[in-house]
Amino acid sequence: MSHCVGVREVGYLDCAGGGQIMVEGNYAYIGHITGPEGTSIVDVRDPGHPKVVAELSIETGLHSHKVRVANGIMLINREVDPATRATTGHAPQGGLVIYDVSDPRHPHEILFWKCAGSGVHRFTFDGRYAYISPEMEGYRGNIVVILDLADPAKPVEAARWWMPGQWTAGGEKPSWKEEGSRAPRCHHPIRMRDRLYVSYWHGGGFILDIADLSRPRVLSSIDWGSTFPWPMHSLVPVPFPIHGHRWMLIADEDVLPRTACIPSRMPAFLWMVNITDETKPIPVGSFQVEGLDGGEHPTQTGCHQPVENIRGTEVPCAWFAKGLRIVDISNPHTLREVASYMPDPAPGANKVSSNDVFMDDRGLIYLIDRIRGLHIVERL
Secondary structure, X not given: OOEEEOEEEEEEEEEEOEEEEEEEOOEEEEEEOOOOEEEEEEXXXXXXXXXXXXXXXXXXXXXXXXXXXXXXXXXXXXXXXXXXXXXXXXXXXXXEEEEEOXXXXXXXXXXXXXXXXXXXXXXEEOOOEEEEXXXXXXXXXXXXXXXXOOXXXXXXXXXXXXOOOOOHHHOOOOOOOOOHHHOEEEEEEEEEOOXXXXXXXXXXXXXXXXXXXXXXXXXXXXXXXXXXXXXXXXXXXXXXXXXXXXXXXEEEXXXXXXXXXXXXXXXXXXXXXXXXXXXXXXXXXXXXXXXXXXXXXXXXOOOOEEOOOOOOOEEEEEOEOOOEEEEEOOOOOOOEEXXXXXXXXXXXXOOXXXXXXXXXXXXXXXXXXXXXXXXXXXXX
């Protein structure tokens, strides 16, 4: 049975597993983990009875697990499943697909923006600019690209930025030894005002000044990869001061099996970082679900993703096998859990797999499971 602490269950949608969930107006948009399901659009005016009103499928060998919507425009990613390239020697085309969803019940494709390699992983969208993490020709791994979608039918690249060592076509040599999944790569760019907060997987994270959007400039970087083994998943800026200081949350992702070669048994956790001086980020606190420190736990038991649209000091977080955790950040030095929701595992699954979370204007919290199902809950 599901377990609620400080929240109540509002609704449930039986759907294919998802990588991302967001709500815009009366509709929720779900990017699915595996095909043939690509994107679902769901009417959530009655959150107790959500209804799918449109579904988009995806080509075999791709997934479309991320989605963002603003100003009647929907962006979805197309990313190549690594297993497809490994088994077939070739892969379908990756990139970013732009849709008109002025009528969410009838999405209309405007354009497919294509890129190299595996395509686009994560991204954010403010209604004009898309901040994406594609693979580009001549580069090693994913980089930052900013697309101007003033005319969605004619995207214009406004800027790109990469970690030094990625531009192989320009003769750059990587300073790191890691290859494959442990190599640095752009994972998740998030804009707030004239800053771009960029997680770079095993390359740490960067704060970029984009006051001049065409010339991103590094203000600072932060990296604890030599101490903790998990990749940096998201840098999420807090949009208001706490105790007169500025802050960001950093979520590491629990994706590594805990073996003898891993220096810690603890699943990945959430960090509170002081960025009052943006040139010198200072981690001051962290959070882990009680009982996870020090023991043996399956992969994907720890942190995955805090809500990106932080609305207050209570921050909903998708915590993989530990479901939804609502973390109070009002005391940055001592983060604490104030509510939680553990849904039942999806049919046939041996554990919960909460992958993403969103809070809408009504205060409703949407929790998508990467295996199956969307849960809607409300804070008491």
